[in-house]
Amino acid sequence: MEKTKDGALPLDGNAAAGLLRELFVLDLTVASLTCEGCGAVATVAEVRVYGGRMGAIFRCGACDTPVLRLSRTPSGFSLDMRGARCLRVPTAPA
Amino acid sequence: MAEVNDVIPETHRVKTLLLGIPGWPGHLPGQHVDVRLTGEDGYQAQRSYSIASAPDAFHVSLTVERISDGEVSPYLVDELHAGDRLELRGPIGGHFVWTATQGGPLFLIAGGSGIVPLMAMLRHRSAAGSTVPAVLLYSSRTLEDIIYREELSNLVGKGDGLTVAHALTRARPAGWAGYARRIDQPMLAEVGFPASARPRVFVCGPTSIVESASQLLLGLGHERSLIKTERFGPTGG
Numbered sequence: 001m002e003k004t005k006d007g008a009l010p011l012d013g014n015a016a017a018g019l020l021r022e023l024f025v026l027d028l029t030v031a032s033l034t035c036e037g038c039g040a041v042a043t044v045a046e047v048r049v050y051g052g053r054m055g056a057i058f059r060c061g062a063c064d065t066p067v068l069r070l071s072r073t074p075s076g077f078s079l080d081m082r083g084a085r086c087l088r089v090p091t092a093p094a
Numbered sequence: 095m096a097e098v099n100d101v102i103p104e105t106h107r108v109k110t111l112l113l114g115i116p117g118w119p120g121h122l123p124g125q126h127v128d129v130r131l132t133g134e135d136g137y138q139a140q141r142s143y144s145i146a147s148a149p150d151a152f153h154v155s156l157t158v159e160r161i162s163d164g165e166v167s168p169y170l171v172d173e174l175h176a177g178d179r180l181e182l183r184g185p186i187g188g189h190f191v192w193t194a195t196q197g198g199p200l201f202l203i204a205g206g207s208g209i210v211p212l213m214a215m216l217r218h219r220s221a222a223g224s225t226v227p228a229v230l231l232y233s234s235r236t237l238e239d240i241i242y243r244e245e246l247s248n249l250v251g252k253g254d255g256l257t258v259a260h261a262l263t264r265a266r267p268a269g270w271a272g273y274a275r276r277i278d279q280p281m282l283a284e285v286g287f288p289a290s291a292r293p294r295v296f297v298c299g300p301t302s303i304v305e306s307a308s309q310l311l312l313g314l315g316h317e318r319s320l321i322k323t324e325r326f327g328p329t330g331g
């Protein structure tokens with residue numbers, strides 16, 4: 001199955017797992033994320049993701065607030081976490 | 095780098111790639127890999143594909159559906175042959191994962207090629223000798239679009255606690271005994287486990303099916319924390 005396509009329907013954090021693994025040592029898709037906008041808590045794997053070749057925007061499923069923006073450039077990564085109040089990352093698979 | 099050892103047709107739009115991957119660390123049922131293609135001009139395209147094989151299988155296999163306007167899947171389905179090499183990374187993703195040690199009951203819901211990671215779970219369940227009660231509800235367009243049809247039938251035939259219900263949304267053969275409509279709440283209630291049995295639920299398919307099935311399951315009283323979902327791009331169930 002083909003899970004990421006530029007400008008297509010939102011996917012979810014599962015599809016961004018590889019990108020996240022480039023930056024984080026732990027698997028961030030099993031982390032729980034609290035939205036700054038509405039307080040909703042969701043597993044990163046289930047957060048809506050609008051992705052493209054250059055990176056991904058994660059949006060809260062409840063209120064659509066952008067909670068993570070991760071982009072990759074030739075020189076490195078850029079991570080903007082405004083919109084995420086808290087990220088709880090388990091150290092073992094959920 | 096993976097080497098393509100064989101390419102197996104599944105349906106007219108779907109093929110399975112059997113891969114040999116030196117140094118493969120092993121995977122959990124439900125995980126995926128990222129496949130990267132690089133053109134002669136250096137242009138790169140990357141897509142995620144679910145692993146179809148059980149962890150103990152000889153090959154790591156990916157089952158890929160051709161998306162007609164896709165950048166990667168037409169190449170994987172139509173151009174790849176045994177002996178070709180493929181750049182991939184993985185296994186990736188620890189959320190949409192089930193192993194026999196997690197127990198059940200197990201309620202799997204697939205739309206179209208969303209069956210792939212769920213098949214890895216069922217193959218693992220069978221290989222591990224697990225008798226955890228399991229139900230697969232699988233929505234396809236037509237009978238010919240059902241991936242792994244014969245293998246699923248064989249798995250049910252083992253009589254180890256697996257039930258499979260098919261729903262065909264576009265066309266049905268004469269005398270079709272399965273469902274003839276999209277997945278809806280009565281169907282989920284009829285084939286699945288009651289919420290009181292606290293099944294572990296995995297839903298995979300196009301975004302529309304995933305969102306609707308999870309809402310319907312919540313409506314039936316299933317706990318949000320027991321429902322795991324994985325969405326993929328534009329394609330029909």
